[in-house]
Amino acid sequence: MSVPVIHTIAELRTIATGWRRSGATIAVVPTMGALHEGHLSLVRAALHRADRVVVTLFVNPKQFNSAADLAAYPRTEKEDAAKLASLGAHLLYVPGVAEMYPAGFTTTVSVSRIGEGLCGAFRPGHFDGVATVVAKLFLQTGADVAIFGEKDFQQLQLVRRMVQDLDIPIAILPCGTVREADGLALSSRNVRLSPAERAVAPKLASVLQETAQRLAKGHPLLPTLGQARAAILSAGYREIEYLELRDEADLQPMTRLDRPARLLAAAWLGDTRLIDNVRTSPA
Numbered sequence: 001m002s003v004p005v006i007h008t009i010a011e012l013r014t015i016a017t018g019w020r021r022s023g024a025t026i027a028v029v030p031t032m033g034a035l036h037e038g039h040l041s042l043v044r045a046a047l048h049r050a051d052r053v054v055v056t057l058f059v060n061p062k063q064f065n066s067a068a069d070l071a072a073y074p075r076t077e078k079e080d081a082a083k084l085a086s087l088g089a090h091l092l093y094v095p096g097v098a099e100m101y102p103a104g105f106t107t108t109v110s111v112s113r114i115g116e117g118l119c120g121a122f123r124p125g126h127f128d129g130v131a132t133v134v135a136k137l138f139l140q141t142g143a144d145v146a147i148f149g150e151k152d153f154q155q156l157q158l159v160r161r162m163v164q165d166l167d168i169p170i171a172i173l174p175c176g177t178v179r180e181a182d183g184l185a186l187s188s189r190n191v192r193l194s195p196a197e198r199a200v201a202p203k204l205a206s207v208l209q210e211t212a213q214r215l216a217k218g219h220p221l222l223p224t225l226g227q228a229r230a231a232i233l234s235a236g237y238r239e240i241e242y243l244e245l246r247d248e249a250d251l252q253p254m255t256r257l258d259r260p261a262r263l264l265a266a267a268w269l270g271d272t273r274l275i276d277n278v279r280t281s282p283a
């Protein structure tokens with residue numbers, strides 16, 4: 001079995017319209033390719049939730065704030081298509097940059113507040129790029145449901161806000177973070193880690209998990225976050241961009257754990273930037 005691969009909005013519309021006329025529901029799984037088990041878990045959830053599943057593969061230049069990061073982004077379309085075919089996905093949509101952003105394109109979708117701190121503070125323009133392309137993918141596919149991973153938690157909440165604010169008729173289905181056996185969150189960028197860095201990498205997840213448990217037991221926020229930072233750095237991470245406790249729903253900063261929250265972090269291991277987050281709430 002193979003999965004049909006299409007490159008244009010016109011082809012996508014023709015196929016999606018046919019599905020809709022036959023009464024089928026449609027799910028979309030937006031990705032930037034280099035598919036791993038995390039992505040595949042989203043596709044499986046999509047197959048459970050809808051009759052037809054479109055996976056999109058677009059390495060979106062508007063969300064990269066570093067040219068080097070964009071150039072180094074892994075591209076494995078053939079392998080991606082084979083993985084999707086084996087799962088039974090119905091369509092792989094791979095638009096080119098000129099299809100998504102033709103000459104004269106000037107519109108930006110910008111979600112304030114939720115997109116401003118955390119990754120938004122360290123990757124200027126990133127979430128405008130994400131919101132703009134995700135809005136386009138929703139409108140192009142006309143999907144009933146879209147699946148997003150909790151690994152990119154700020155992105156998930158930003159997309160939910162955008163859909164609500166713009167009255168886009170699509171349900172957003174979150175999926176839990178898929179991890180390696182040692183706890184490292186699967187990410188396309190993990191392939192950039194050297195063997196020595198790969199050995200250190202799971203420390204970010206284990207410290208987040210331990211810190212979430214300590215906060216839930218009532219340990220004070222600031223000293224506990226200070227200890228977590230020290231543990232991540234002493235394990236071998238080079239720099240911590242942020243390590244913060246945020247309200248789970250609106251991602252606003254918290255000074256103590258008095259409601260459901262997320263502990264979120266971004267840190268550099270050598271030249272690779274990793275993100276992760278865990279849920280926590282008062283005991």
Ligand SMILES: Nc1ncnc2c1ncn2[C@@H]1O[C@H](COP(=O)(O)OP(=O)(O)OP(=O)(O)O)[C@@H](O)[C@H]1O
Binds near residue numbers: 030177187
């Ligand atoms: N480990 C994971 N578990 C669950 N979902 C994931 C995981 N990794 C990525 N996803 C989800 O897959 C979708 C596409 O993400 P993307 O293509 O950026 O993959 P990625 O592995 O996060 O790559 P990156 O290196 O850019 O972080 C997003 O909804 C993202 O949250």
Ligand SMILES: CC(C)(CO)[C@@H](O)C(=O)[O-]
Binds near residue numbers: 030031060130133
């Ligand atoms: C949602 C997304 C596909 C938009 O380009 C991207 O940010 C990603 O892969 O998480």
Ligand code: BAL
Binds near residue numbers: 063064
């Ligand atoms: N996983 C979010 C996409 C990005 O890092 O640009």
